[in-house]
Amino acid sequence: MTLHRTTTSRTSLGRLKKAAALGLAVAGLGLTATASVQAQNVDVPGTIKWTIPFGVGGGTDVWARFFAPWLSEHTPGQPTIMIDNVPGGGSINGSNLFAMRAKSDGSDWLGASASTQYPAMLGDKRVRYDYSAWTPILATPTGGVVYAQASLGEDSESALASLLEQPVKLAVQSHTGLELPILIALDMLGVEVQAVSGMQSRGEGRLAFERGEADIDFQTTSAYLSSVAPLVESGRAVPLFSLGVLNDEGEIERDPAFPDLPTFGEVYEAVHGEAPSGTANDAYEKFFASGFTLQKLIMVPKDTPEALVETYREAALEFIDTEEFKQEADAQLGPYTPIVGDIVRQHLEDAMSLDDATREWLVDWLSSKHGASI
Secondary structure, eight states: OEEEEEEOOOHHHHHHHTTTOOOOOOOOOOOOOOGOOOOSSSOOOOOEEEEESSSSSSSHHHHHHHHHHHHHHHHTTEEEEEEOOOOGGHHHHHHHHHHHHHHHHEEEEEEEHHHHHHHHHTOOOTTOOOOOEEEEEEEOOEEEEEEEEGGHHHHHHHHHHHHTTTTTEEEOOOSSTHHHHHHHHHHTOOOHHHHOOOOHHEEEHHHHHHTTTTTTEEHHHHHHHIIIHHHTTTSSEEEEEEOHHHOEEEEEEEEOTSHHHHHHHHHHHHHHSSSOOHHHHHHHHHHHIIIIIEEEEEEEEEOOHHHHHHHHHHHHHHHHTTTHHHHHHHHTTTTTTEEEOOOOOOOOHHOOOOOOOHHHHHHHHHHHHOOOOO
């Protein structure tokens, strides 16, 4: 296991801006009442090991290396933040190791993601970690857009009408991966989807769409803006809806990156004449929240002293509100703001609380609709 030291230089940040773009969903900044005054004498560890349960160069690794210098610089004592990449099992291996070995003195952080949340929610037998045993520091969500081949219609309304009349193909990495809420949403709309699995990345799914092998596709905000927007501008793709963003009250609103695109809920209401509800919608909202609103998280063991937790949160609040950070982050984060503090905990607890009835519905639905299992 190799520790990769992260430098705090702005030169490094400049290079990182050329790395894969990160999308973060907008949300309010919330802190507990005790966070209004940062503890002045808190004992911050000199070195913090930040476990990233993915390989070097992946999206979560790039995300961590972007934030590490800022967090180091604004935390009292400017601790050295060491990125420890522990790949395997789609983030399960490294997360299991963190759950077993992480110390509660503030020197151990975990970089969790949708790939960490989903297996825990679905009851994957490989999971040995429990989100209730961790406390969130910061979350950086993303948005997403579902789009269709222009041959299906010249605008979103006509394209959607075509989708409701014929089976369509969607290239996915996994039925239980980031595509899961998309599959649920399309099924709720009444679209008959053949999900072709085995894609190595969402980018590979987009290429299948560009080759005409898939009728519809979805991409997260950064990938959509960089790779799909040109397809829309050239008349080769038609956007259908965005996933939206979650506000502080837990309500889904239009994505500020796509203010002219309706959310899934708006499209559902236009098709069915009423707002979405029921077990399927409950499942959609929870997987949307845990996979997009809370796509990447900094977590610490729950027994970490509250003073340290609030110190780390204060450090994040200090830099994300600066003009320098906003300028550095613009290409990386888009029109979104990281979530810091207690509002993250509230969203996380709600998203991860998947009851047995909803989980059983998912098992039956995946089997009957897609021949897939959890």
